[in-house]
Amino acid sequence: MKLFEPIEIGGIAVKNRIVMAPMTSHYAWKGLVTERMVHFYAERARGGVGLVTVEDGIVDYPLGNNTDNPLAADDDRCIPGLTRLSQAIKAGGAKAMFQLSHAGRRAGHLSPPSMRLQRTGGRLPVAPSPLAHPTPGHVVPRPLTMDEIEEIVEAFGQAARRTVEAGFDMIGLHCAHMYLLGQFLSPWANKRNDAYGGNLEGRLKIVIDIIERIRQTVGPGYPIVCRMNGQEPADGNSFADLRTIAKTLEAHGVSALHVSVGFGSILWDKDFIPAEATMGMPEGCIVHLAENIKQAVSIPVITVNKIRHVDFAERVLQENRADMIALGRALLADSQWVVKARENRWDDIRPCVSCCQGCVGNIEKGRPIRCLVNPRLGREKQLRVRPVKPEKVKRVLVVGGGPAGLEASIIAARRGHRVVLWEKNADLGGRLKIAAMPPGKTELDAFKAFLRRQAIGQGVEIVLNRSADVAAVLEEEPDAVVVATGAKPHIPEFAASANGFVKTVETLLCEEAPKGKSVVIIGGGLVGLETALYLLKMENTVTVVEMGATLGQDMPMITRMPLLLQLGTKGARLLTEARAKAIVPNGVRADIKGKEDRLIPADVAILCAGDVADRALTAKLGDHGIPVHAIGDCCQPGDMPAAVYQGFMVGLTL
Ligand SMILES: Cc1cc2nc3c(=O)[nH]c(=O)nc-3n(C[C@H](O)[C@H](O)[C@H](O)COP(=O)(O)O)c2cc1C
Ligand code: SF4
Numbered sequence: 001m002k003l004f005e006p007i008e009i010g011g012i013a014v015k016n017r018i019v020m021a022p023m024t025s026h027y028a029w030k031g032l033v034t035e036r037m038v039h040f041y042a043e044r045a046r047g048g049v050g051l052v053t054v055e056d057g058i059v060d061y062p063l064g065n066n067t068d069n070p071l072a073a074d075d076d077r078c079i080p081g082l083t084r085l086s087q088a089i090k091a092g093g094a095k096a097m098f099q100l101s102h103a104g105r106r107a108g109h110l111s112p113p114s115m116r117l118q119r120t121g122g123r124l125p126v127a128p129s130p131l132a133h134p135t136p137g138h139v140v141p142r143p144l145t146m147d148e149i150e151e152i153v154e155a156f157g158q159a160a161r162r163t164v165e166a167g168f169d170m171i172g173l174h175c176a177h178m179y180l181l182g183q184f185l186s187p188w189a190n191k192r193n194d195a196y197g198g199n200l201e202g203r204l205k206i207v208i209d210i211i212e213r214i215r216q217t218v219g220p221g222y223p224i225v226c227r228m229n230g231q232e233p234a235d236g237n238s239f240a241d242l243r244t245i246a247k248t249l250e251a252h253g254v255s256a257l258h259v260s261v262g263f264g265s266i267l268w269d270k271d272f273i274p275a276e277a278t279m280g281m282p283e284g285c286i287v288h289l290a291e292n293i294k295q296a297v298s299i300p301v302i303t304v305n306k307i308r309h310v311d312f313a314e315r316v317l318q319e320n321r322a323d324m325i326a327l328g329r330a331l332l333a334d335s336q337w338v339v340k341a342r343e344n345r346w347d348d349i350r351p352c353v354s355c356c357q358g359c360v361g362n363i364e365k366g367r368p369i370r371c372l373v374n375p376r377l378g379r380e381k382q383l384r385v386r387p388v389k390p391e392k393v394k395r396v397l398v399v400g401g402g403p404a405g406l407e408a409s410i411i412a413a414r415r416g417h418r419v420v421l422w423e424k425n426a427d428l429g430g431r432l433k434i435a436a437m438p439p440g441k442t443e444l445d446a447f448k449a450f451l452r453r454q455a456i457g458q459g460v461e462i463v464l465n466r467s468a469d470v471a472a473v474l475e476e477e478p479d480a481v482v483v484a485t486g487a488k489p490h491i492p493e494f495a496a497s498a499n500g501f502v503k504t505v506e507t508l509l510c511e512e513a514p515k516g517k518s519v520v521i522i523g524g525g526l527v528g529l530e531t532a533l534y535l536l537k538m539e540n541t542v543t544v545v546e547m548g549a550t551l552g553q554d555m556p557m558i559t560r561m562p563l564l565l566q567l568g569t570k571g572a573r574l575l576t577e578a579r580a581k582a583i584v585p586n587g588v589r590a591d592i593k594g595k596e597d598r599l600i601p602a603d604v605a606i607l608c609a610g611d612v613a614d615r616a617l618t619a620k621l622g623d624h625g626i627p628v629h630a631i632g633d634c635c636q637p638g639d640m641p642a643a644v645y646q647g648f649m650v651g652l653t654l
Contacts, residue, residue, distance in 0.1 A: 018051075021258075026366070033085050047331070048337075056174060058072050059102050064102035082162065096169050105131070107119045149209075152206070153209045211252050258304065276356055303326065335380070347453055397481045398412075400430065405631070407644050421460050480626065504607050521608055523609040524545070546576050617634075
């Protein structure tokens with residue numbers, strides 16, 4: 001396969017065509033490399049990636065910080081940690097690249113709840129021009145003076161020296177995603193009329209100055225790989241301009257180009273693809289942008305963004321649309337993607353479902369990245385699946401075949417336990433089945449199918465249509481019981497007796513959807529909003545009633561913003577601070593923003609007001625002398641990543 005053919009970047013041989021895309025992990029501590037970070041990257045290097053790109057290293061820390069906790073590259077204090085990192089990556093068999101960056105005006109984000117400039121440590125961010133990044137919550141930056149631009153050029157040069165001293169094979173230059181260098185490149189953000197603005201030559205000047213400064217600092221032959229956007233807003237660079245930028249970078253000795261995309265959420269309403277394409281977007285949705293750049297240059301071009309499947313990646317290379325494939329989230333979901341791809345074990349790859357919940361969502365919250373489908377992410381050293389000793393093998397009964405129960409079964413069986421899984425329904429999947437039903441969510445089916453395949457492959461005895469009660473469990477004589485019986489929809493008191501008029505989201509999705517009706521959705525979290533979109537597509541009129549002040553509070557902004565925009569465009573009525581209190585024959589009565597007892601006319605009401613844990617079996621099994629482990633929604637409803645993690649942990653510790 002072409003994927004596994006070697007390639008050269010600036011004279012450095014890379015063993016295959018797979019690049020780990022740069023991903024800020026929030027595993028740093030005060031800008032420095034941690035053990036956790038070393039293990040995170042080392043495992044991916046051992047997993048067969050040809051070139052590992054280490055996340056944004058900020059050359060002017062914290063003024064240029066892209067998030068609340070990035071890696072720093074601004075001082076020699078960083079070199080020892082970076083050295084450990086590059087050594088671990090290289091010991092794993094990959095080449096190592098460090099991406100250097102400055103967030104410019106994107107550092108000027110007011111972090112809730114304090115609404116402080118947390119990223120920059122309270123300082124006003126800098127940019128080519130005094131224009132705020134258009135995502136809500138950004139302040140107007142201070143335009144850089146000529147002297148300050150020189151200082152930034154020098155900061156990149158010094159950060160490059162540190163990169164080389166730390167033993168990295170290549171330097172990555174972040175000119176994409178509308179961070180500082182992207183801002184300079186684009187007339188969308190750069191309104192200067194001095195030497196660093198105006199025409200394309202002026203806008204390119206800071207990047208060229210930096211490349212030259214890096215060459216003076218580290219020598220002429222060191223490979224530099226630029227990441228650039230392949231698409232810009234209407235008043236930004238055209239596709240032809242972007243080709244000219246690519247050619248100019250090549251002419252200045254850049255060794256490869258990594259074509260990405262994305263500027264910030266405000267532009268999603270204009271059909272722009274975000275840097276992290278979400279569920280429902282097609283695989284390889286920006287390969288055509290890399291292709292546009294590839295037509296202009298002869299250095300290797302790397303493509304990225306929602307490339308998930310081995311055959312798809314191979315096809316992109318075979319069709320000569322790009323020279324290398326970068327994987328980001330696919331490698332968060334499965335560090336062994338490359339090994340499994342090479343060994344033709346494609347079905348064993350844990351599939352990233354593009355939910356952004358644990359990765360981008362956690363970055364937004366200032367937390368370390370996690371992954372819905374991979375409980376080991378960020379705990380690579382601690383969480384290793386090891387076989388049990390023969391004398392410790394148990395007969396394990398798992399009750400419930402949702403994500404938590406399946407994960408527990410797989411891991412326990414992999415360790416050598418004899419596992420029986422009972423599922424009360426006719427098929428596996430539990431909450432995953434419901435979650436995959438709304439439009440654009442079918443990628444979740446891939447995770448369900450993966451879990452099912454793995455359970456079968458590990459020899460789990462799966463019994464469908466099997467309900468559990470205490471007598472049946474005792475009759476099975478298990479050494480341990482794992483209860484993963486899930487949750488039940490929360491039915492508020494006022495809705496309990498309104499049969500027929502009120503439906504839960506589960507019943508709605510399992511029967512024929514209403515058409516041409518007036519629907520009220522009670523609850524404006526992720527489930528309520530996705531249900532609203534589903535019903536709008538069925539030509540219903542929809543009102544969402546949310547008690548709190550914010551809709552989609554449980555969603556990452558990257559998925560919440562486009563969903564809200566779509567709902568607005570399709571005419572949904574979205575009510576916040578609205579408390580439903582009664583169901584009447586012609587609708588729902590609610591207190592709305594202090595105005596009491598308003599009627600919202602409707603033909604049907606859908607309850608999306610959360611779930612309550614189903615603890616019945618756990619409670620009844622409590623005093624029968626068998627160890628009982630309750631996991632997933634039957635402990636903590638609504639948190640799928642936590643459910644999968646709990647399943648994994650039980651499987652690991654039984
Ligand atoms: C958690 C997270 C952090 C990211 N941080 C960076 C970063 O530091 N620098 C960068 O250029 N891109 C960053 N990206 C974008 C990725 O490099 C990549 O372009 C994007 O995730 C799309 O590729 P994928 O679908 O393979 O994940 C980040 C993406 C994620 C998911
Ligand atoms: S959290 Fe979701 S999008 Fe992020 S890597 Fe995991 S599965 Fe993929």
